[in-house]
Amino acid sequence: xxxxxxxxxxxxxxxxxxxxxxxxxxxxxxxxxxxxxxxxxxxxxxxxxxxxxxxxxxxxxxxxxxxxxxxxxxxxxxxxxxxxxxxxxxxxxxxxxxxxxxxxxxxxxxxxxxxxxxxxxxxxxxxxxxxxxxxxxxxxxxxxxxxxxxxxxxxxxxxxxxxxxxxxxxxxxxxxxxxxxxxxxxxxxxxxxxxxxxxxxxxxxxxxxxxxxxxxxxxxxxxxxxxxxxxxxxxxxxxxxxxxxxxxxxxxxxxxxxxxxxxxxxxxxxxxxxxxxxxxxxxxxxxxxxxxxxxxxxxxxxxxxxxxxxxxxxxxxxxxxxxxxxxxxxxxxxxxxxxxxxxxxxxxxxxxxxxxxxxxxxxxxxxxxxxxxxxxxxxxxxxxxxxxxxxxxxxxxxxxxxxxxxxxxxxxxxxxxxxxxxxxxxxxxxxxxxxxxxxxxxxxxxxxxxxxxxxxxxxxxxxxxxxxxxxxxxxxxxxxxxxxxxxxxxxxxxxxxxx
Amino acid sequence: xxxxxxxxxxxxxxxxxxxxxxxxxxxxxxxxxxxxxxxxxxxxxxxxxxxxxxxxxxxxxxxxxxxxxxxxxxxxxxxxxxxxxxxxxxxxxxxxxxxxxxxxxxxxxxxxxxxxxxxxxxxxxxxxxxxxxxxxxxxxxxxxxxxxxxxx
Numbered sequence: 001x002x003x004x005x006x007x008x009x010x011x012x013x014x015x016x017x018x019x020x021x022x023x024x025x026x027x028x029x030x031x032x033x034x035x036x037x038x039x040x041x042x043x044x045x046x047x048x049x050x051x052x053x054x055x056x057x058x059x060x061x062x063x064x065x066x067x068x069x070x071x072x073x074x075x076x077x078x079x080x081x082x083x084x085x086x087x088x089x090x091x092x093x094x095x096x097x098x099x100x101x102x103x104x105x106x107x108x109x110x111x112x113x114x115x116x117x118x119x120x121x122x123x124x125x126x127x128x129x130x131x132x133x134x135x136x137x138x139x140x141x142x143x144x145x146x147x148x149x150x151x152x153x154x155x156x157x158x159x160x161x162x163x164x165x166x167x168x169x170x171x172x173x174x175x176x177x178x179x180x181x182x183x184x185x186x187x188x189x190x191x192x193x194x195x196x197x198x199x200x201x202x203x204x205x206x207x208x209x210x211x212x213x214x215x216x217x218x219x220x221x222x223x224x225x226x227x228x229x230x231x232x233x234x235x236x237x238x239x240x241x242x243x244x245x246x247x248x249x250x251x252x253x254x255x256x257x258x259x260x261x262x263x264x265x266x267x268x269x270x271x272x273x274x275x276x277x278x279x280x281x282x283x284x285x286x287x288x289x290x291x292x293x294x295x296x297x298x299x300x301x302x303x304x305x306x307x308x309x310x311x312x313x314x315x316x317x318x319x320x321x322x323x324x325x326x327x328x329x330x331x332x333x334x335x336x337x338x339x340x341x342x343x344x345x346x347x348x349x350x351x352x353x354x355x356x357x358x359x360x361x362x363x364x365x366x367x368x369x370x371x372x373x374x375x376x377x378x379x380x381x382x383x384x385x386x387x388x389x390x391x392x393x394x395x396x397x398x399x400x401x402x403x404x405x406x407x408x409x410x411x412x413x414x415x416x417x418x419x420x421x422x423x424x425x426x427x428x429x430x431x432x433x434x435x436x437x438x439x440x441x442x443x444x445x446x447x448x449x450x451x452x453x454x455x456x457x458x459x460x461x462x463x464x465x466x467x468x469x470x471x472x473x474x475x476x477x478x479x480x481x482x483x484x485x486x487x488x489x490x491x492x493x494x495x496x497x498x499x
Numbered sequence: 500x501x502x503x504x505x506x507x508x509x510x511x512x513x514x515x516x517x518x519x520x521x522x523x524x525x526x527x528x529x530x531x532x533x534x535x536x537x538x539x540x541x542x543x544x545x546x547x548x549x550x551x552x553x554x555x556x557x558x559x560x561x562x563x564x565x566x567x568x569x570x571x572x573x574x575x576x577x578x579x580x581x582x583x584x585x586x587x588x589x590x591x592x593x594x595x596x597x598x599x600x601x602x603x604x605x606x607x608x609x610x611x612x613x614x615x616x617x618x619x620x621x622x623x624x625x626x627x628x629x630x631x632x633x634x635x636x637x638x639x640x641x642x643x644x645x646x647x648x649x650x651x
Contacts, residue, residue, distance in 0.1 A: 054639050167559060171514065171552050177545050178517065190530040190538035193521065216583070223575040223610045390611035394582075394604040394619070395626065401586050401603060402596070402630055406640040411591040418583045425576075430506060430566050448541040455536050 003130050010357030014062060014365055022059045023362055026066020027369045034074025035381045036392060038222065040087030041312070042328035042438070043214040044071030046207045047399050049336050050406040057340045057355060062362040064336060068329070069121065069366045072312055073374060076113045076305055077381050081106060081233045088273040089308045092280045096293065096300030098234075103296045107240035110378060112250045112298055113305040115242075118371045120258040120306035124313035125363045127262050128320075132349070132356075135321040139346040144453035145465050147322075149474030151447040154318075154326055156481045159436035166485040168432045175423070176440020179204045186445070187452060199412040206335035206442050208404055210328065212417045213434050215400040217424020219393045224425070233385040236378060250302040253283050257306030265314020265326075279307035313363070320344050320356060323446070328435035331442045504565040511556030518549035578610030595645020600627030 013019070029051070034044045048067050052060035079090040080097035093113065100109040142150075159169035182193045183203030194200040242250065260282065261275040283303040284293045293300055316333075318324040323345035325331040337344055342352060349356055374381070387395075404417050427434060458464025466472040525542035582603045589599035604623025605616055613619055631648060634640045642648075 050634075050640060167552065167555050167563075170548075171510075171556075174514075174545065174548050174552055178521065178549065181521070181542055181545055185538035188530045188538050190528050192528070192538060192542060193524050219607065220576060220579050223579050224571045224573075225569065226572060226575070390608040390613040390619075391622065393611055394607035394623065397582065397586075397607050398600045398604050398623070398626055398630065401600065402634065402642065405590060405596065405643055406634065409590065409641065409643045411587050414587045414590055418587065421583070429568055429571070430510070444541075444545075452536055452540070460536065 003133055006353065006357045007129055007361060009354065010359075010361035011364075013058065013354060013358045014361040019059060019062050019362070020365070022055070022063040023066045023365050023369055024373065026063035027070040027366055027373055028066075030067035030070020031074040031077075031370075031374055031377075031381065032070075032384060034071035035077050035384050036074075036387070036396070037078050037082055037084040037385065037389075038218050038393070039071075039396065040075055040214070040329075041068065041071040042087070042210060042332050042435070044074070045329060045332045045336065046210040047215070047396075047403055049207055049332070049339065050403045052336070053339070053406070057342065058358055060340060061355065061359045062365075064333070065359060065362040066366040066369065068312075068333065069117075069309075069363070069370050070374075072309060073114065073117055073370055074381070076117070076308075077110060077378075078385065080109050080113065080301070081236070081382060082385055089276050089311070091273075092276040092304040093301055093308070095280070096297050099294070099296035100298065100301065101234040101236075105296060105298075106234055106236040107378075108242045108246050108298065109296075109301050110236065111240055111242050111375065112246060112302045114371060114375055116250065116254040116257065116302045116306040117309040118367055119254045120261065120308075120310040121313050121367045122364070123255075123258045124262045124265075124310040125360065125367065127266070128313055128317055128363075129360050131266065131317055132321050132360075135317065136346045136349045139322055142322075142346075143468065143471070144450040144457065145468055145471035146474065147450040148447055148454055148465065149471040149478065150322065150324060151443055151450065152478035153474055153481065154324055154443060155436075155440070155447075156478045158326060158439045159433070160482055160485055165431070166482075166489075168430075169436050172427065172432045172434065173436035173440040176209075176437035177444040179209065179437070180441045180444030180448075187449060197412065199410055203445075204416065204441060205407065205413075206331060206438065207407065208413060208417050209420050209441055210332050210335075210438050211400045211403060212420025213424035213427070213437065214328075215396055216418065216421025217428055217434070219397060220421060220425035221428040222389075222393065224429075233382055236382060240375060240378065246298055249298050252286075253279070253299045253303035254306040256282060256286075257303040257308075258310040261307035261310030261312075262314040265311030266317040267314075275307040275311045276304040279303040316363075320348065320359075321346060323348075325439055325442060328438045331435075331438045334442055502565075504560045504563065506566050506568065507556050507560035507563055511553045511560060514549050514553030514556060518546045518553060521546040521549065575610045575612075578606055582606030582610065589645075590643055593643070593645055595648045596631050596642040597624065597627040597647045598645055599643075600624075600630065 029048060030044060033039055033047060034041060045067055052063050075087060075090045076093050079085040079094035080101050083094050083098040085091045085094045097109045155173055159173035160166040182200055184191050184201050191201060257279040260279050264275045280300055280303060283299040284290055287297060287299050315327050315330045318326055319330045319334060323343060325334045334344060404413055424434060454464055465475060521542050525539040528539045585602040585606060586599050589602060601620055601623040604626060605619040608619045609616060631642055635642055
């Protein structure tokens with residue numbers, strides 16, 4: 001097997017003492033930041049990107065993998081002990097996990113989340129390692145029209161299909177696309193929407209948008225709505241360890257969660273929320289004691305946590321093989337890759353095969369490290385949760401400012417950051433999702449150049465997009481996914497009117 | 500006659516305005532592509548999408564589920580705004596990262612109901628100092644330097 005040999009090389013590169021240290025540091029700071037309430041994995045990665053600026057690409061990727069998994073794990077800790085899910089995908093974990101913690105079973109809840117994440121990420125990373133080369137074989141045959149169709153699907157699924165209001169999701173996406181126009185056009189050198197401001201010629205940084213929308217928007221939102229009533233984290237009493245019955249009740253949910261999460265994450269079908277809800281419902285149906293659900297059923301933590309992590313690892317498949325981010329976290333990761341001048345996509349596997357397999361190996365290593373380091377350190381994470389919120393949010397803003405001025409110490413960049421913060425505040429006030437804007441910013445220019453490449457090859461004939469069955473099919477799927485929610489909504493309303 | 504929902508109306512008009520600006524920007528582009536479509540095509544596409552969504556919001560203003568601004572504490576928002584403004588001013592005037600983060604930290608904490616301003620200024624200063632030493636020293640990031648940083 002090629003993949004196995006490549007993976008072995010990757011491990012050989014990743015398993016040096018320095019790289020192991022990078023992985024450990026990444027896991028630790030990723031967890032430390034991810035555990036803070038209000039900070040999800042996307043913001044964790046965006047805030048910590050500057051930390052990896054000056055490292056060599058290999059070392060920074062390894063640290064990056066650690067930060068990614070650490071941030072994910074930290075989010076579940078917050079959900080369980082504070083009932084404050086940092087992102088939509090850990091809402092379900094909070095449901096049962098927080099009840100378990102209230103009932104004095106916080107330890108086993110954290111343990112089943114950690115071990116479930118470990119099992120899921122292990123299997124899903126293995127899936128990534130074996131699926132990616134196959135997908136790359138397909139992807140190298142893709143024409144620009146195919147990429148354009150694929151990106152259309154990603155646009156629609158990220159914004160319209162799963163949100164509670166397709167209009168809001170699409171508006172968020174359109175704002176991202178609009179921001180993506182800003183700057184010098186790569187193909188012709190034409191400046192777009194720069195209004196004569198030289199700082200805008202380089203375009204808008206994804207990290208600036210992500211940090212502004214998430215960190216500053218969230219801070220304004222929490223301050224404005226007085227959401228900072230003192231909520232004490234629930235102390236972890238008694239044994240951390242799971243009983244024999246906990247193990248028995250967790251094992252199958254972990255595996256089922258992984259089986260649900262990985263394929264949905266790997267398809268460009270949007271995010272980790274859907275698999276977590278699916279897994280929760282499946283576990284409730286299959287549970288031997290369904291009446292425990294809502295009162296702290298361990299299955300309801302084990303399954304969704306596994307699904308969440310498997311889906312997160314799954315989103316790396318389209319990200320690495322096609323360069324296609326399908327979640328806010330993946331979009332920020334893509335921005336990180338571009339910072340090291342690495343452009344994910346099928347060519348990456350040819351040109352930088354060593355880097356890819358080092359990254360995959362580091363994902364395995366980060367995963368093991370997470371399990372070894374985080375359960376014993378749970379006391380430390382609980383103490384982090386107890387930081388008073390005024391200091392917490394003030395500190396978040398200091399780090400947000402640090403990341404921005406480290407990348408580009410100009411008042412214009414900070415002005416953009418603050419403007420995005422105000423935008424994020426308004427979007428939160430009126431329930432517009434944030435992720436589509438970030439995906440739109442990074443994917444918009446890519447879709448633009450693929451479309452133009454396709455049209456160049458077709459000498460300006462727009463029907464080139466439909467002359468290949470593959471791209472015609474994908475554009476068709478995107479259209480159906482775009483229209484379907486509106487149709488269903490209309491049907492539901494008609495049904496209501498008839499009653 | 501149904502009531503017109505104001506947030507929908509304002510957002511719809513803003514989107515239409517954005518679409519107009521984008522189309523105007525595209526129309527004033529001078530570099531043309533030799534083949535296929537130029538840089539203006541994407542602008543026109545995005546402008547069309549924005550305009551469609553703007554119309555969608557206007558429709559929503561009449562028939563949609565009304566959306567309303569929930570209670571907002573403008574005093575708290577004002578403190579965060581002051582914190583961010585002092586950050587930008589400090590960087591623009593060359594006062595350095597440590598002073599910027601001192602003010603940013605103290606004013607943000609104030610927005611969240613803290614009253615002990617001197618203590619928070621001190622904490623912000625120490626945090627800024629630690630971040631500066633850690634990132635400028637260990638990771639050789641170039642955080643903006645001012646009078647305080649030059650003393651180090």
